[in-house]
Amino acid sequence: MGKVKIKKNDVWIDMTPMSDVMVLLLTFFMLTSTFVKNEPVKVVTPGSVSEIKVPEKDVLNILVAKDGKIFMSMDNQLSLESVLSSMTDQYGLSLNAEQTKKFVKEPMFGVPMDKLGDYLNLNPSKMADEIKNQGIPTDSIDKKASEFQNWVKAATTDNDKLKIAIKADANTPYKFVKKVMSELQDMNQNRYYLITSYKKTED
Amino acid sequence: MAKQKKSKQKKINVRVDFTPMVDMMMLLITFFMLCTSLSKPQTMELTMPSNDKNIQQQDQTATKASQTITIYVCGDNKVFHVDGLPNYNDPKCMKETTWGSKGIRKVLINHVIEDGSTPVQAIMEAKAKLDAKKLKEPKKYTDQVYNDELTKIKAGDIDGEKIPVMTIIIKATDNSSYKNMVDALDEMQICSIGKYVIDKINPDDMKLLKLKGVK
Numbered sequence: 415m416g417k418v419k420i421k422k423n424d425v426w427i428d429m430t431p432m433s434d435v436m437v438l439l440l441t442f443f444m445l446t447s448t449f450v451k452n453e454p455v456k457v458v459t460p461g462s463v464s465e466i467k468v469p470e471k472d473v474l475n476i477l478v479a480k481d482g483k484i485f486m487s488m489d490n491q492l493s494l495e496s497v498l499s500s501m502t503d504q505y506g507l508s509l510n511a512e513q514t515k516k517f518v519k520e521p522m523f524g525v526p527m528d529k530l531g532d533y534l535n536l537n538p539s540k541m542a543d544e545i546k547n548q549g550i551p552t553d554s555i556d557k558k559a560s561e562f563q564n565w566v567k568a569a570t571t572d573n574d575k576l577k578i579a580i581k582a583d584a585n586t587p588y589k590f591v592k593k594v595m596s597e598l599q600d601m602n603q604n605r606y607y608l609i610t611s612y613k614k615t616e617d
Numbered sequence: 618m619a620k621q622k623k624s625k626q627k628k629i630n631v632r633v634d635f636t637p638m639v640d641m642m643m644l645l646i647t648f649f650m651l652c653t654s655l656s657k658p659q660t661m662e663l664t665m666p667s668n669d670k671n672i673q674q675q676d677q678t679a680t681k682a683s684q685t686i687t688i689y690v691c692g693d694n695k696v697f698h699v700d701g702l703p704n705y706n707d708p709k710c711m712k713e714t715t716w717g718s719k720g721i722r723k724v725l726i727n728h729v730i731e732d733g734s735t736p737v738q739a740i741m742e743a744k745a746k747l748d749a750k751k752l753k754e755p756k757k758y759t760d761q762v763y764n765d766e767l768t769k770i771k772a773g774d775i776d777g778e779k780i781p782v783m784t785i786i787i788k789a790t791d792n793s794s795y796k797n798m799v800d801a802l803d804e805m806q807i808c809s810i811g812k813y814v815i816d817k818i819n820p821d822d823m824k825l826l827k828l829k830g831v832k
Contacts, residue, residue, distance in 0.1 A: 429635035436642035443646060447653035460796035462803045464661040478795075579660065582795045588690070589791035591798065592817075599665055607660040610799055 451487065452521045454545040455479040460584040461613025468607060472575045474566065475609075477522065478582035482590035483549030484562060485524030488569060494518055497568045504564060507531060516541075524550050527561055552597055563597055570603070581609040661802055666814060683730045685784050688721065689822065690801050691831045692792035698724055705821040708828045716800055725808050728783065736773070736781050737808050743775045744809045771811030785813040788822060790831065 457477060477485040488494045495518055502509055505527040509517070513534040517523065520541065525533045525548040533544060554560035559567065570576050578598065582591050598606070682701040689697040689711070697711050698721065704710045714720040726737050747766055751758040758766075773782040787801050798815075805813045 426632060429639055433635050433639050433642060436639060436646065440642055440646050440649065443649035443653060447649055459658065460799040462659060462661055462799050463806055464659055464803070466660050466662060468658055468660050581658075584794065584796035584799075586795040587692075587791060588789045588793045588795055588798055591795050592789070592791070595665060604665045606663050606665070608663055608799065608802075610659045610661055612659045613803075 452542075453477060454485055454522055454524065454542070455483065457581060457583045458585075459581060459609055459611045462608075462610035463613060464610060465612075466607075468579060468609065469577050472573055472577055473579050473607075474569050474576050475522075476578065476580045476594060477524075478580065478586055478590055478594060479549070480583045480586055482586070482593070483524065484552060484594065485522045485545070486550065486565060487522040490573070491518050493569070493572045497565070497572050500568045500572070501527065501564060502530075504568075509534065520545075524548055526551050552593055559601070560597060562594075563601055566598065566603065567601060577607060578603060578605070579607040579609055661799070661806075663802070663815075681730075681781075684736070684781055685786065686725065686728060687786040687788060688801055689818075689826060690787065690789040690793045690797045691826060692790060692794070694794075694797060695831060696721055696797070696801075697826065697829060697831075700724075700728065703822065703825065705825065708825055711825050711829060713829065716797070721801075721804055722808065725783070725785070725804065725810070730781060732781075734780065736783050737810065739775065739780055740770055740773070740782070740809050743770045767809075768811070771809055782812055783810055785810055787813060787815045788818045789815070790818055790823075790826065 455477070457479065471489055473489050475487045475489075477487070479485070488497065495514065498509075498514060498517055501507075507527060507530060509531065513531070516534050516538070517530075522545070524545060529548065533541065533548070536544060550562045550565060552560050552562045554563070566578070580591070580594065595606070598604075685701055687699040687703055689699070691697065694716060695713065696716055697713050699711050701710070714724055726741065727735060728737060729735055744767065747758075747763070747770065751763055771782070773780045785805060787798075789798050789801075802813075804810075
């Protein structure tokens with residue numbers, strides 16, 4: 415009799431508080447999360463004591479890689495689509511619906527206009543490898559606006575509240591950043607946000 | 618008997634097994650934790666002068682040479698400074714210093730102008746006082762009020778008294794890293810310097826830097 419009673423002991427653990435906490439955590443993460451953007455190149459930002467946060471929306475991100483390659487991203491997919499269409503009009507390019515969809519879905523863009531069509535025909539896993547070797551050209555021919563300037567111009571005409579955020583790797587030689595800045599200055603874009611990571615003031 | 622049966626019915630276990638649910642939750646949480654960036658990155662606001670030549674000449678206001686420091690940001694973490702306007706015939710006007718609180722910050726803070734005052738120090742002290750006041754009465758000093766006061770202090774207006782402010786010119790060579798550039802801008806933040814400008818390096822500057830062994 416005694417043995418049977420021991421076997422019948424209830425070993426059920428009450429999971430309710432645990433699942434309560436879980437649900438809470440999950441809701442918290444779901445609400446606060448902004449997904450990490452998959453950047454084509456890894457960029458380590460330098461530290462700064464500045465405590466200003468990146469604006470919530472209307473941001474045009476310019477990513478400058480260590481070797482000076484430039485990539486861009488926009489947070490608003492709708493305006494990105496119209497920016498793309500104004501750029502393709504300008505360069506006499508026509509993309510089909512699938513290519514446009516692919517372009518908008520990519521986390522960042524940075525392919526010269528003449529290669530854009532071929533690039534968008536690749537399958538997605540190859541696109542990620544290919545974009546690393548590309549980058550938006552900044553050199554201008556015959557003092558015409560460069561592709562980079564045209565992108566910025568298309569983006570700013572689409573949304574005049576657009577803020578420019580520059581994110582560059584800590585080890586990028588300054589000349590690449592200078593190039594980007596002077597191109598922007600040429601088109602009277604004189605206010606930028608430089609994206610940095612937080613650093614304490616050392617004494 | 619009847620009573621016993623009733624009590625047995627009440628004893629029926631109504632507990633639901635939560636384990637699969639918890640399992641799933643765990644999975645979801647791990648997923649969200651790994652895929653999210655919680656903290657937003659910091660930024661620095663930067664306003665560059667316009668490239669438009671016509672505007673530039675109009676806006677140029679002459680600052681006294683003694684209230685100017687030019688910082689040269691160079692490769693290999695090197696930094697040089699020229700107090701006052703650079704004299705291109707005299708290489709000695711350029712001095713080497715280091716990054717951080719013991720180097721360039723000290724130079725900025727201890728810079729003495731002709732009337733014997735140290736403007737950067739005065740402004741930093743005023744800012745410290747403002748910070749203390751804000752800590753004491755956080756209600757009175759909202760962000761708006763605080764920022765207004767700070768702008769005033771940075772412009773050299775301390776309690777209605779006008780003091781001279783420093784103008785810093787930052788020049789970076791092509792091979793200097795972006796990090797050093799941000800460091801230089803950081804020093805402006807730390808020292809509460811309101812007037813600073815990023816300028817392009819000119820061949821004369823390069824000559825002086827070459828004498829100092831900078832590539």
